[in-house]
Structures are given as structure tokens and as C-alpha cells.
Amino acid sequence: xxxxxxxxxxxxxxxxxxxxxxxxxxxxxxxxxxxxxxxxxxxxxxxxxxxxxxxxxxxxxxxxxxxxxxxxxxxxxxxxxxxxxxxxxxxxxxxxxxxxxxxxxxxxxxxxxxxxxxxxxxxxxxxxxxxxxxxxxxxxxxxxxxxxxxxxxxxxxxxxxxxxxxxxxxxxxxxxxxxxxxxxxxxxxxxxxxxxxxxxxxxxxxxxxxxxxxxxxxxxxxxxxxxxxxxxxxxxxxxxxx
Amino acid sequence: xxxxxxxxxxxxxxxxxxxxxxxxxxxxxxxxxxxxxxxxxxxxxxxxxxxxxxxxxxxxxxxxxxxxxxxxxxxxxxxxxxxxxxxxxxxxxxxxxxxxxxxxxxxxxxxxxxxxxxxxxxxxxxxxxxxxxxxxxxxxxxxxxxxxxxxxxxxxxxxxxxxxxxxxxxxxxxxxxxxxxxxxxxxxxxxxxxxxxxxxxxxxxxxxxxxxxxxxxxxxxxxxxxxxxxxxxxxxxxxxxxxxxxxxxxxxxxxxxxxxxxxxxxxxxxxxxxxxxxxxxxxxxxxxxxxxxxxxxxxxxxxxxxxxxxxxxxxxxxxxxxxxxxxxxxxxxxxxxxxxxxxxxxxxxxxxxxxxxxxxxxxxxxxxxxxxxxxxxxxxxxxxxxxxxxxxxxxxxxxxxxxxxxxxxxxxxxxxxxxxxxxxxx
Numbered sequence: 105x106x107x108x109x110x111x112x113x114x115x116x117x118x119x120x121x122x123x124x125x126x127x128x129x130x131x132x133x134x135x136x137x138x139x140x141x142x143x144x145x146x147x148x149x150x151x152x153x154x155x156x157x158x159x160x161x162x163x164x165x166x167x168x169x170x171x172x173x174x175x176x177x178x179x180x181x182x183x184x185x186x187x188x189x190x191x192x193x194x195x196x197x198x199x200x201x202x203x204x205x206x207x208x209x210x211x212x213x214x215x216x217x218x219x220x221x222x223x224x225x226x227x228x229x230x231x232x233x234x235x236x237x238x239x240x241x242x243x244x245x246x247x248x249x250x251x252x253x254x255x256x257x258x259x260x261x262x263x264x265x266x267x268x269x270x271x272x273x274x275x276x277x278x279x280x281x282x283x284x285x286x287x288x289x290x291x292x293x294x295x296x297x298x299x300x301x302x303x304x305x306x307x308x309x310x311x312x313x314x315x316x317x318x319x320x321x322x323x324x325x326x327x328x329x330x331x332x333x334x335x336x337x338x339x340x341x342x343x344x345x346x
Numbered sequence: 347x348x349x350x351x352x353x354x355x356x357x358x359x360x361x362x363x364x365x366x367x368x369x370x371x372x373x374x375x376x377x378x379x380x381x382x383x384x385x386x387x388x389x390x391x392x393x394x395x396x397x398x399x400x401x402x403x404x405x406x407x408x409x410x411x412x413x414x415x416x417x418x419x420x421x422x423x424x425x426x427x428x429x430x431x432x433x434x435x436x437x438x439x440x441x442x443x444x445x446x447x448x449x450x451x452x453x454x455x456x457x458x459x460x461x462x463x464x465x466x467x468x469x470x471x472x473x474x475x476x477x478x479x480x481x482x483x484x485x486x487x488x489x490x491x492x493x494x495x496x497x498x499x500x501x502x503x504x505x506x507x508x509x510x511x512x513x514x515x516x517x518x519x520x521x522x523x524x525x526x527x528x529x530x531x532x533x534x535x536x537x538x539x540x541x542x543x544x545x546x547x548x549x550x551x552x553x554x555x556x557x558x559x560x561x562x563x564x565x566x567x568x569x570x571x572x573x574x575x576x577x578x579x580x581x582x583x584x585x586x587x588x589x590x591x592x593x594x595x596x597x598x599x600x601x602x603x604x605x606x607x608x609x610x611x612x613x614x615x616x617x618x619x620x621x622x623x624x625x626x627x628x629x630x631x632x633x634x635x636x637x638x639x640x641x642x643x644x645x646x647x648x649x650x651x652x653x654x655x656x657x658x659x660x661x662x663x664x665x666x667x668x669x670x671x672x673x674x675x676x677x678x679x680x681x682x683x684x685x686x687x688x689x690x691x692x693x694x695x696x697x698x699x700x701x702x703x704x705x706x707x708x709x710x711x712x713x714x715x716x717x718x719x720x721x722x723x724x725x726x727x728x729x730x731x732x733x734x735x736x737x738x739x740x741x742x743x744x745x746x747x748x749x750x751x752x753x754x755x756x757x758x759x760x761x762x763x764x765x766x767x768x769x770x771x772x
Binding site: 175228 | 355668766
């Protein structure tokens with residue numbers, strides 16, 4: 105379960121943390137950007153949820169904070185009861201290793217590694233599996249996402265949709281509690297987007313992993329049981345897309 | 347995984363990695379070249395110092411060492427001391443070769459066939475030609491004429507009243523073998539003696555200072571002319587090769603202190619050449635700084651390569667961090683890339699250094715045309731040779747590897763200070 109309680113995120117242009125700076129002998133208040141202005145929501149285990157909204161509404165920021173990719177200005181986020189806002193870097197690393205999977209818009213695969221090796225990256229850190237187990241788990245998950253026979257290809261030798269499948273396999277292979285997907289279909293054509301969404305939906309049902317998307321793709325919203333609409337850093341409304 | 351990924355990443359930017367590796371290899375080549383050259387110069391200079399100038403050690407009368415730079419005639423080893431020392435040597439070190447010498451500054455005057463007269467200051471060495479040849483190698487370096495012999499028809503006979511000149515001073519005076527020169531120097535008690543002597547030979551040694559200053563005359567002849575009464579300024583000892591000398595000198599000095607005749611002191615060749623050695627050391631430090639700057643350039647090269655690599659791979663770095671990899675892991679990954687570029691550069695650098703060093707050892711570079719008999723501090727001829735310096739071949743590439751790995755750390759560190767979201771955004 106993900107609990108987001110009154111989360112505020114403010115960006116300062118020069119990472120000064122809001123301190124006043126002296127410029128030309130005058131004290132100038134920096135222009136702060138309030139990306140999130142007190143967002144609160146609960147996401148239950150196994151949900152397939154989209155966070156939608158126009159550009160600059162705070163979707164990606166909300167996902168980044170949930171995935172411990174950025175620090176919270178104020179408020180709390182709890183993942184499986186663990187408060188990420190008080191964690192140090194090492195604790196956040198461990199949380200990301202074990203409980204959170206990421207799917208990125210631009211896949212972020214390592215081009216010099218094969219599909220299998222890219223997936224293995226997520227498992228090596230866990231140190232709970234042998235080399236053979238890691239290899240076998242990676243093969244299996246790649247097969248499951250429809251890349252059977254392409255495990256030893258490098259990302260550059262595969263299509264965008266296939267690369268996103270590797271990215272999904274990499275997020276799922278460690279069986280995380282939460283998968284955060286930032287605009288996962290933005291770089292794909294509509295047909296491939298639907299296939300990928302169907303794949304994620306089926307994996308969600310099979311593994312009961314919680315999926316949270318940030319998107320403004322209608323197809324994504326259509327696939328989700330719950331859609332949270334953000335506007336200007338606040339929840340505008342909630343419901344289903346259809 | 348780190349090494350495998352770093353290895354693959356190195357080939358991902360082939361051209362850039364190769365250019366950086368070549369820059370490192372040039373740095374290594376230059377450093378090995380300078381190191382080999384300096385070590386070669388030091389070794390050759392030391393050998394030439396011992397073989398032509400100082401010998402392994404010298405024995406002086408008390409008080410001479412401190413004044414030796416002005417070649418005093420007030421602190422001579424007397425005939426009685428000489429006989430006692432000879433006796434002591436025969437008992438304590440019967441197998442060690444040694445020779446007496448009389449050293450003094452002198453004025454050489456030469457009137458050429460064109461009627462012009464020139465004069466130069468030189469260093470006069472009174473020597474025993476036979477025993478001197480057991481300590482110094484000067485007799486092997488006769489360029490023209492003969493070593494204290496002269497030829498009458500087909501017969502070669504010893505000649506006591508002749509002088510042998512260094513090639514540099516002979517050239518400066520315009521003297522050739524067979525000419526007569528006038529030698530002026532102080533005799534015992536300070537009187538000035540003037541001698542007209544034939545030049546029987548000209549020597550060109552590996553020691554430019556000897557070539558440009560030395561005038562050798564027979565000690566027996568000088569003894570008569572300068573009224574030395576058997577006195578000399580020093581005894582020169584042959585203590586073997588440079589490697590053998592420290593142990594032999596230490597043994598010699600210990601026994602000398604306990605049982606040698608009184609009124610004499612012994613000094614190693616290093617003590618006799620401390621000014622030259624200090625100058626060599628200074629030059630080595632300057633060259634060491636040159637090597638250091640080469641390393642700095644290599645470090646900047648690697649750092650820049652990694653910086654560009656990082657700029658293109660921010661999303662990958664962000665993704666690794668998002669997967670839970672620590673900043674330390676990412677740093678090690680880029681350090682490994684720097685290391686592999688360093689390995690490539692080191693291998694190329696060492697491979698190119700081998701033939702270059704071989705050429706420098708066997709052929710060297712001849713600077714004589716450009717610099718003549720210029721004194722560059724080192725006691726070497728101006729054909730400069732390098733040497734195979736194993737430490738240079740090992741430690742310079744190791745240093746390059748260390749620098750290459752470390753310099754990858756700087757750009758990585760500054761990126762990893764950011765939040766992961768900022769890494770993706772930047």
C-alpha cells in the first residue's frame with residue numbers, strides 16, 4: 105500500500121533550498137516552483153492506477169517522490185508502512201532494490217548489455233539468487249513479456265516496443281510491491297502502446313503488483329481502474345477515465 | 347559485472363577511448379623516455395666521473411679536501427706519508443689498485459705557426475702512467491698521438507717530458523700532437539715554474555670536463571721541475587664497479603680509520619662530486635616535474651572523456667540509481683572505464699617505448715653538432731644515451747593507471763551529488 109499524506113514539493117532554481125541569496129548587494133527572494141501543493145492519496149495493493157493531468161501538473165514529481173528519486177519538501181509517503189521521507193540514501197537504495205520497479209518513457213536500457221543482462225541488473229543487487237537462478241529468472245520473464253528468442257539481442261537491435269518490454273521485464277523480475285511507470289507509452293505507436301498496456305494489465309493481475317502510471321495518454325487512462333487527475337500540483341478529481 | 351560493463355562501455359565510444367588512450371600512451375612514452383634518459387645520464391655520468399675524474403675514492407692530506415677546489419699546494423702528502431701509505435696498502439689491501447697524483451691549476455700557452463699566441467687555464471695532473479692506467483681509463487681514450495710514448499722511426503719509447511691534453515682544451519688552443527706548449531704552474535712552496543713540453547697525445551674521454559681542462563704530465567718529471575721531493579696531492583683508489591663501491595669503500599674507510607698512517611683522510615667519489623651530484627639531483631627534480639605535468643595532462647584527458655561519457659549517459663546513471671545501485675557502485679563503474687582506457691594507453695605506451703628505448707640505448711642522440719663541448723653539468727659526452735630502467739617501465743604505467751582511474755572519479759562525483767530525478771532532468 106502507498107500512503108501519500110499532504111506532500112509538498114517545491115523546487116528552487118539553484119538548489120539553494122529556499123535560502124535568500126545576495127545579488128548585486130541586494131537580497132532577492134528566489135522564484136520557487138511549487139510542483140506539489142499538499143497532495144494526499146492512498147493506493148491499495150494490486151491497483152492499476154494512472155496519475156493524469158496536463159504538463160506541469162506534478163505527475164512525474166509525484167512518481168519521483170513515491171519512488172524515492174527525489175526528496176520531499178514536506179509531508180509523508182509510506183510504502184508498505186515505511187516512511188520514505190525520513191530515510192537516508194542507503195535505506196532508500198534498499199527500498200528501491202526490493203520494493204520498487206521503474207518503467208521509463210525512454211526505456212533507459214544499457215545499450216552495451218543484452219536484453220537478458222539488462223534484466224539481470226535488477227536482480228544482481230538483491231544478493232538472494234545464484235548466478236544460475238538470476239539467468240533463469242531473466243529468461244523466464246523475458247519470455248513472459250514476449251521476447252522469447254531475443255534474450256541475447258542488444259537494445260539497439262530491437263524495436264521501441266520490444267525495448268519497452270525489456271524495461272517492463274526489468275521492473276517486474278524482482279517481483280516488487282510497486283511499479284512506477286512514467287509515460288511508458290509516450291514513445292510508442294498506438295498499436296504497440298495497446299499491446300504493452302495489455303501486457304502490463306495481465307502482469308498486474310498475475311503478480312498482484314501495484315502499477316502507478318503518470319500519463320496523459322488516453323489509452324493508458326482507459327486501461328486503468330482508477331485515474332487521479334492533477335492540476336497545478338493538486339488533486340483536481342478522481343475517478344475512472346471512461 | 348562492473349568490469350564487464352566498463353569493458354563494453356569502453357568500446358561503445360571507440361574513437362574517443364582510442365584518442366584518450368593514445369594521449370595516455372604518448373604521456374607514458376615521453377615519461378619513460380625522460381626517465382630512461384635521466385637514469386642513463388646519471389649512470390653514465392657517474393661512471394665517467396669515477397673512470398676519468400675522481401676514481402672510486404681519494405686519499406688526501408689533512409686539510410686538502412676542504413680547499414680542494416682551489417688546488418692548494420700547501421696540503422701535500424709527503425714522501426714519508428707516501429711510503430707509509432704504500433706499506434699500509436700492501437698489507438691491508440694488497441689487491442686494490444691505486445695511484446698517486448699531483449693536481450694543480452696551470453696556465454697553458456701556445457704560439458701557433460701563424461704567429462698568434464693563446465693561453466688557457468687548465469688542470470695539470472702529474473701521473474704515473476703505468477699505475478694510473480690501473481685506476482683510470484684515460485689511457486684508452488687517445489685520439490691522436492700516444493699516451494706518454496713517442497715514436498722514433500718504427501720504435502715506440504716512453505717519453506717523460508711530454509704532455510697529454512684533453513681534446514677540448516687542445517682544440518681551443520689549436521694544438522695538435524707534436525706541437526710544443528708552455529705550461530706554467532705552482533711548485534712546492536708557491537714558486538711559478540714554466541715548462542716547454544711537446545704534446546705527445548690528445549685524449550677524448552667520455553667526461554667533457556676532463557676533455558676541456560685536463561693536462562697530463564709524468565709525475566716523475568713534475569717532481570723534478572716543481573721540487574716536490576716525492577710529495578703528491580692525492581692517492582686515487584680503484585674500488586671496482588659502481589655497484590661494488592659502496593661496500594668496498596665502507597670496508598676501506600673502516601680499516602683506514604683504525605690503521606692507516608696519520609695525517610691522511612679518505613673520501614668516496616660521491617663526497618668528491620657532491621656539487622655535481624646535487625646539480626644532477628636538481629635536474630632530475632625538474633624532469634620529475636615534467637613527468638608529473640604529463641600525468642596531469644593524461645588525467646585531464648581521461649577526466650574529459652569520462653565527462654563526455656557521463657553527459658551522454660545521465661539516464662543510464664539515473665536508471666542504475668533507481669534500481670538501487672549505490673553512488674559508490676556507479677563511481678566504481680566509471681573508474682573501471684578510466685582504468686581500462688589507462689590499460690589500453692599503458693600497453694600502447696610501453697610497446698612504443700621499447701623500440702624507442704632500444705634506439706636510445708644503442709644509438710642515442712648526438713647533440714655535439716648543436717652544443718659543441720658545452721658543459722651541461724652531467725659528465726657525459728653530448729651523444730646522449732638512455733638505459734633500460736625497469737622501475738620506469740613498471741611504475742610509470744602503474745601511475746598512469748592510477749591517475750586514469752582516479753580522474754574518472756571527479757566528473758562522476760559531481761553528478762552523483764544530485765537527486766536521481768535531477769540526474770534524469772539534467
